[in-house]
Amino acid sequence: MAALELRGVRKQFGEVVALRGLSLEVASGELVSLLGPSGCGKTTALRIIAGFEHPDGGELLVEGRDVTRIPANRRNMGMVFQAYSLFPNMTARENVEFGLKVRGQDRARRQRRADELLELVGLGGRAGRYPNELSGGQQQRVALARALAIEPAVLLLDEPLSALDAKVRLQLRQEIRDLQKRLGTTTVYVTHDQEEALSISDRVAVMSEGVLEQVGRPAEIYRDPRTPFVAEFVGTMNRLEGKLAGPTSVLVGEAGVPLTVQAGHERAPGEAVLVLIRPESIAVEEAASAAEVDSARARGSLGGRVLAFTFLGPVTRLVLDTDLGPLVADVPSIQALTYASGTLVSLRVDPAGTHLLGAG
Amino acid sequence: MRSRAPAPSEPAQGTEPDATRGPALVAGPEPPRPRGAGRGARRKGRASAWRWLGVLPFFAYTTLFLLVPTIELIVKSFEGPKGSFSTANVSRLFSGEYLSAYATSVELSAITAAAGGLFGLFIAYGAVHGRLPAFIRPLLSTFSGVAANFAGIPLAFAFIATLGPTGVVTSLLNRAGLHIYNHGFTIFGMAGLSLTYIYFQFPLMILIISPTLEGLRAEWREAAQNLGATPAQYWRHVGLPLILPGLLGSTVLLFGNAFSAYATPYALTAGYINLVPVQIGAILQGNVTVPNPQLGDALAFGMIVIIAVAVTLYVLLQRRAARWLP
Ligand SMILES: Nc1ncnc2c1ncn2[C@@H]1O[C@H](COP(=O)(O)OP(=O)(O)OP(=O)(O)O)[C@@H](O)[C@H]1O
Ligand SMILES: [Mg+2]
Numbered sequence: 014m015a016a017l018e019l020r021g022v023r024k025q026f027g028e029v030v031a032l033r034g035l036s037l038e039v040a041s042g043e044l045v046s047l048l049g050p051s052g053c054g055k056t057t058a059l060r061i062i063a064g065f066e067h068p069d070g071g072e073l074l075v076e077g078r079d080v081t082r083i084p085a086n087r088r089n090m091g092m093v094f095q096a097y098s099l100f101p102n103m104t105a106r107e108n109v110e111f112g113l114k115v116r117g118q119d120r121a122r123r124q125r126r127a128d129e130l131l132e133l134v135g136l137g138g139r140a141g142r143y144p145n146e147l148s149g150g151q152q153q154r155v156a157l158a159r160a161l162a163i164e165p166a167v168l169l170l171d172e173p174l175s176a177l178d179a180k181v182r183l184q185l186r187q188e189i190r191d192l193q194k195r196l197g198t199t200t201v202y203v204t205h206d207q208e209e210a211l212s213i214s215d216r217v218a219v220m221s222e223g224v225l226e227q228v229g230r231p232a233e234i235y236r237d238p239r240t241p242f243v244a245e246f247v248g249t250m251n252r253l254e255g256k257l258a259g260p261t262s263v264l265v266g267e268a269g270v271p272l273t274v275q276a277g278h279e280r281a282p283g284e285a286v287l288v289l290i291r292p293e294s295i296a297v298e299e300a301a302s303a304a305e306v307d308s309a310r311a312r313g314s315l316g317g318r319v320l321a322f323t324f325l326g327p328v329t330r331l332v333l334d335t336d337l338g339p340l341v342a343d344v345p346s347i348q349a350l351t352y353a354s355g356t357l358v359s360l361r362v363d364p365a366g367t368h369l370l371g372a373g
Numbered sequence: 374m375r376s377r378a379p380a381p382s383e384p385a386q387g388t389e390p391d392a393t394r395g396p397a398l399v400a401g402p403e404p405p406r407p408r409g410a411g412r413g414a415r416r417k418g419r420a421s422a423w424r425w426l427g428v429l430p431f432f433a434y435t436t437l438f439l440l441v442p443t444i445e446l447i448v449k450s451f452e453g454p455k456g457s458f459s460t461a462n463v464s465r466l467f468s469g470e471y472l473s474a475y476a477t478s479v480e481l482s483a484i485t486a487a488a489g490g491l492f493g494l495f496i497a498y499g500a501v502h503g504r505l506p507a508f509i510r511p512l513l514s515t516f517s518g519v520a521a522n523f524a525g526i527p528l529a530f531a532f533i534a535t536l537g538p539t540g541v542v543t544s545l546l547n548r549a550g551l552h553i554y555n556h557g558f559t560i561f562g563m564a565g566l567s568l569t570y571i572y573f574q575f576p577l578m579i580l581i582i583s584p585t586l587e588g589l590r591a592e593w594r595e596a597a598q599n600l601g602a603t604p605a606q607y608w609r610h611v612g613l614p615l616i617l618p619g620l621l622g623s624t625v626l627l628f629g630n631a632f633s634a635y636a637t638p639y640a641l642t643a644g645y646i647n648l649v650p651v652q653i654g655a656i657l658q659g660n661v662t663v664p665n666p667q668l669g670d671a672l673a674f675g676m677i678v679i680i681a682v683a684v685t686l687y688v689l690l691q692r693r694a695a696r697w698l699p
Contacts, residue, residue, distance in 0.1 A: 065595055085598045092599045098592040102614045111610070112600035163600060 016041040022071035046210035049220035091160030096176040099144040106140040112163035130158040285372040294366020295342035309359035449670035462671035485570035486627035493578025517576035525636030585619030
């Protein structure tokens, strides 16, 4: 039985439909990310789980029990907000204690528990500080400790790192994940940052305009996107329109440039398709002259020209003008040292790195 | 609807590392100037003189029309009829009609500050956090701005026309079988005067408490709820402590507002209710058997003392209530 289940949850704000039938199961101890662009309904979904909003339709189950009508303060869910959610009139310790205090736990016990949790999030020495005496990252750590103190049935995080600077963000997200694993807390994590979602989740649920596009393990979402939206939103993806000519052959674009693709799809020849290619699946080689490009074409490669390049550390991202049209390719930075805008190249697309979707 | 009004407690948003926040934001003393910075240094000195120019009119104004009169008033309070030092006037404040005038003034001000304050607080809270249509807020603040300044003869007249012996509401109540004038109520008495005061007290409360209420973030209420708190627990541990400093300050302001009102009680009760401003007015107008302007000064001095006590009390309470304020 799922620890948390959403069944066809719908929510509308006036004219705006925020959720149009969202269904999702989260297993016990699992961390699932809700990933999607701004306005797709992630926060709304989380607020419905927490009980701050009521769905217009559908059900919400915790451990198989329908909680749709249970008020927020009796759901036992721990929420971490984007920022500024600590009670400013309480110290870090008092903030963490709060949930236990309203449950009537005695002072000594709840203080001990609060100190334990603050220790756990690395703030052992700062228990007596008020929120305005803590940095943004420290405040979010306290907020996390506060949410965990009540041993929540589900931990909910709504872009908890988005108000922090990049370095703290990277560090804290790993800490959140480690702590979540250690405590085995069922968690829903909302983010619009695909890298964040891929790096910390057991599974990622990609949302767009109030519906789930795809749910799967991070590698699955990355390697095998099921819809053009997921393909484009998660990572960088080249997208070519074409027509299937044979089991492993697509004619790309108006000109019908042949491209070898992976077999194993269930599409018939003649069908219009989208070919998706990750930048890292394109091998690029510098060519000394146009003649060299032509001879590479004769051997089954494609020709192209570098339009722009961006250094990304270990790899350099090239924007190419190729026989197939504009493509983005990642090459080892060592190789790209001699590249300039206008450099002639030949390239090969790894058929195993291609992915077919129906066009339309 | 998240306005950036001065919050009771806007937490400073810092980002790590620690060194980037806090003290840097506080205007500290100027860093020591390197020696021989020459013209640059002199220009800086002149610039800081220019900075003061902007607030000069303010200081000139308050010196001329606040500080000087206050000192004059205090000095005069301790003068006898011949100009010599005397505590006769000040000691008269502690007896008879003057003592009772202070008692009535304090009572009226305290009651209307509390009642008007509470009423205004609820309305302001409803307007700020009550998910009402958008047009309500500007409507309410315009009304409050006007009503808070509606006082004196027009206000007295409005209340006589409404709740006077033949007023509109009085007749309606009569028709409904409720004869308020048979039960001791009169618009010219203490209850009537209190009601009239509340008319300008609660809009003032709405105006001055709204920014504080706007500073109550929805996240705090939701976080409390999420952690299992009932609405009462939220108010007790979070909401009330956060608005308390603002609440205390506003109540003191309302107290002072009622304490110094003159035209309204004069117009409504024609001096029948014994209030300090009415007593001072009578002395200034020479409506007394033995003219004694220094007694008027002493009465005003007494008012200043009472307001000073109220403000001091407020500051002490606020320090206690809000140790967490930055
Ligand atoms: N209280 C509300 N009243 C009216 N419309 C709302 C309300 N809350 C959300 N919406 C609308 O519902 C849609 C989904 O909003 P939601 O906040 O869930 O998006 P989100 O995915 O969290 O976006 P973001 O990444 O920007 O936080 C948006 O179009 C938003 O304008
Ligand atoms: Mg959101």
